[in-house]
Amino acid sequence: MLFSVSSWPTHYASMVPLGWALGAGGHEVRVLCAPSQTDPVVRAGLRPVAVLDGMDVAVHNRMSYVREALRGQWPYPWPPLHPLTGAVMSSLGDFDLAEYRRTVGREYARRAARGHDRAVRFARRWRPDLVVHDPVSTEGPLAARELGVPSVLSLWGPVGTHEADGPDILAEDLSGSFERYGHGPFGADSVEYVIDPCPGALEPPVRAARLPVRFVPYNGGGVAPxxxxxxxxxxxxxxxxxxxxxxxxxxxxxxxxxxxxxxxxxxxxxxxxxxxxxxxxxxxxxxxxxxxxxxxxxxxxxxxxxxxxxxxxxxxxxxxxxxxxxxxxxxxxxxxxxxxxxxxxxxxxxxxxxxxxxxxxxxxxxxxxxxxxxxxxxxxxxxxxxRRPTPVRLVDRLAQLARPARR
Known part of the structure; x- marks a missing residue:
């Protein structure tokens, strides 16, 4: 089982108990991550493969806030921060989107392409039977498509892939790597399966096959008095x-x-x-x-x-x-x-x-x-x-999805 995670630990914290359950069930688990996540993944008891690169999550989030503001969906009376510098902006005009696309955006795309290529190379060598990824990591689903194995999106909470008026939790394929590998553009409708940890009253909108699981908290290490x-x-x-x-x-x-x-x-x-x-x-x-x-x-x-x-x-x-x-x-x-x-x-x-x-x-x-x-x-x-299935029970369901790939 191959995990693919973003460069922000809270994005994949909900996947950690599933990683434990997979390991305890006798399955091999590797975690594709950025080098910055090597220590957090190791501290969680999982095995990192630090090959990913691309846009920092802070920049990614600030960029998404600017896009929301341009669409009229920003709910606060002040403008978002400058996506690249994090500086306070007096208006959206302080960020030159066209200049960004010509310069810094191209560098982010180049780095993202490098991370996607490394993910595919590792997957071809290691041959996982199934990929689980968080919403901000697009490298995992690309590797799954290249190998012809199932890809599963792991939601971190009650926001889904098909929100009527935003927010959009899925990362954009900045590098166009899916099309570069001949798989067409990546988007919400590309998601095959969704691990959903939310009780029915909080169920987020998705269109993929839903795999329910009990939310088991992982808040990192620490000692309580x-x-x-x-x-x-x-x-x-x-x-x-x-x-x-x-x-x-x-x-x-x-x-x-x-x-x-x-x-x-x-x-x-x-x-x-x-x-x-x-x-x-x-x-x-x-x-x-x-x-x-x-x-x-x-x-x-x-x-x-x-x-x-x-x-x-x-x-x-x-x-x-x-x-x-x-x-x-x-x-x-x-x-x-x-x-x-x-x-x-x-x-x-x-x-x-x-x-x-x-x-x-x-x-x-x-x-x-x-x-x-x-x-x-x-x-x-x-x-x-x-009352929801534990991560241990979800392991059985994931193993069922992986069996055709193994055959």
Missing amino acids: DWVDVPGRRPRIAVTWSTALTTMSGPASRVLPRIVSALAGLDAEVVLTGTADDVASLGRVPERVRVLERCPLLALLAHSDLVVHHGGSGSTMTALAAGVPQLAVTFASEQARVAERLSGTGAGRHLPGHLATGAAIRAAAEELLDGPGHHRAAWRLREDNL
Whole structure:
């Protein structure tokens, strides 16, 4: 089984338990990745093949935000960041798209072509029977087509391949490698199978054959203190924030101090887990707030009554698996779509970033803590997740798909 992943660990974190299940079932697994992902893949207990190249994920995401803004789909009152530099733009005119295509875009295409060629060469040599890839890695499905084996897209959360009005989670084939190899253009309709970890209430729109699986959280390594496993005397609010949010969305997304300040005034225990940079951005931490650096989120949520995050699929799905109500403060269209779907189940609330005042954050948190309906809805999502096939059972289904290729 060949995995193909992007250069952003949260994009493929949901694939890690499947990699474990495949290995435990006696299947060989290799992970095509960029050199920057060698250490994260090794730490996850999987075997990397560091041959991929192309556009950095931060540039890819910022570029997608600019495309959304040009289509009139950008939901925030400020323009996106400059795709290449990450600088704040006064208007979309600050980015010369035509000049980009003539210069930097060509270099990204050349690098992407090199990564696709390396992926195909490795696949021809190693001969996988099936390929699993995340939405941002197009090298895997190209290798699968070259070998004539099944290709499976692994979704990371409740945004699908065929959203009616965006966002588009699939990466563009910048290098035209699919056509270069004679397979026609790559797009959403090229996807054959989709691994979907979402309960029915959050089911994203796809047109490929759907392979349901239970979401099993993988939040990386880390050690949780003993008190995390003991219920507090007051409600516990967990706060987790994206370490890359400012890189993707700019200074407007620096609302973590505002969130912590708003929650610190509640009669609750507030626990923040983040990086050293996250903590440094707070300045003086309020006395009622506990800080944990790089504590795995699932460990913290076992005895939490509410979690506040940025709407990322990893945080959303981990909280779903724990059965905890959620408040999502979002700064990008994909996170907004995730938060909207979650809010529709009754298990959470969505605050678009430009509306996230201290008063709004506090009011939403109080509503989620005090409303028993939100807790019941969150628990229903947890129960629905537990009824789905485990990654171990999904291995059997993938093995069935691979058998014709082996013959």
